[in-house]
Amino acid sequence: MAFLAYRVDVSGRDITASWQEREEGELPAGDVLIEVSYSSVNYKDALSANGNKGVTKEYPHTPGIDAVGTVVSSEDAGFSAGDKVVVFGYDLGMNTEGGFSQRIRVPAAWVLKKPEGLSEEDAMAWGTAGFTAALSVQKLERAGVSPEKGPVLVSGATGGVGSVAVALLSKLSYSVVALSGKEEKNAWLTDLGAKKVVGRDDVLTLKGKAMAKPIYQAAVDTVGGDMVSAIIPQLMPEGAVTTCGMIAGVKVEASVFPFILRGVSLLGVDSVEIPRADKQAVLDKVAGEWSLPALENMTTEIGRDRLPDVLAAILAGKGVGRYRVNPNKA
Structure with missing residues (x-):
């Protein structure tokens, strides 16, 4: 199945980026195929999108260290088609194609169950930064x-x-x-x-x-x-x-x-490689006693077209609050 992904390429000092059509067969190996509802924009994404080899070693690449969405298929018994899940940290968006895409495929060990009390929108209002x-x-x-x-x-x-x-x-x-x-x-x-x-x-x-x-x-x-x-x-x-x-x-x-x-x-503070159980515990906590209803007022939702400008603003230190990306909206 074809889908859109934000592809960044680096040739010498030249950096190009655009939303491109991809096929599922081009995704990396993994246990869980996820249809992405939202991602979020973080400083590390801005670095990756700017060709920073300290974050992303090989290009072309799809940044996006966060994703929330629905399981399309799973080779792991812990997840089934239709499950709502969250992925943040590990290698997503760094050297594994990330959440600035309508589909991702990742190891099951990276995937968290989205708590009932946390909407998809709120999950990415939090994102890695939150x-x-x-x-x-x-x-x-x-x-x-x-x-x-x-x-x-x-x-x-x-x-x-x-x-x-x-x-x-x-x-x-x-x-x-x-x-x-x-x-x-x-x-x-x-x-x-x-x-x-x-x-x-x-x-x-x-x-x-x-x-x-x-x-x-x-x-x-x-x-x-x-x-x-x-x-x-x-x-x-x-x-x-x-x-x-x-x-x-x-x-x-x-x-x-x-x-x-x-x-x-x-x-x-490390949010990347901490154990999955600890990540799940934090996710459950922000869905419950640490919920922030006002977080939505701190969050700007953007579609595909605004992503380059937001990445540039964050890299320049001009970002304010949180940014949620809808890859299914122009």
Whole structure:
């Protein structure tokens, strides 16, 4: 059966991308064939679509690290035709053809059952970025962070991970401080639940300091690099910061003093290779006690034609909130 997929090709410095007709026989091997209802747009997708060999080694390629849809056929007894399923992480959209397509074929070990309480639209409003935010909050709480102990900083707050983290932490009664370089979005962040919005320089000025005044109980960092270095000295005793991004760099410089004098923790968050059971548990949680009805207001749905522009905006750091892609709509 023919279907449409967003194909990116790289030749030297030239990058071409377009929606092209494909055949099921061209899909990679796998146990479960899925008809895709929606995908979402993440920073990693923008990198793959821009020919980044650190994400995708071989082209032509179909990006899209998320997908939700209906099982067409399965060689695995755990899934049957008609099942509603979600796929995020593992190798989808990286070196395995991804969710910017009307059909995907993947190993059964990558496939999650969509909870009844989570619509297909909401599943991709969350997407990898939203699930990463949920994993970050979960990791902070497991480290002893709680609402009554002090404010929580969220860096890159207007982005996909950051905006969901702001909304989720607010729902859970935390005092959220949103960090953003987009002053025109301050009111939007306040509407999401931020108690206060600060600019990048308010935090980055303390980069390189061994210790600083303890301001934040914890932080969800989404950008990496110097931002992590600047946050660590400002954490309260027994505080913690999660980190999951690298848009600001991959190196972190920090004194050992905050770790040995205040007992702070630096916690990495991986949403790609964690066990399927853990992914399913997070999916079930966001369908239940951590549901965010307001997430739809943070999400822009696009069809095939708008995908290139959104990918470019996210790569340039100009994306706001979440983007859901309908590959079946022009």
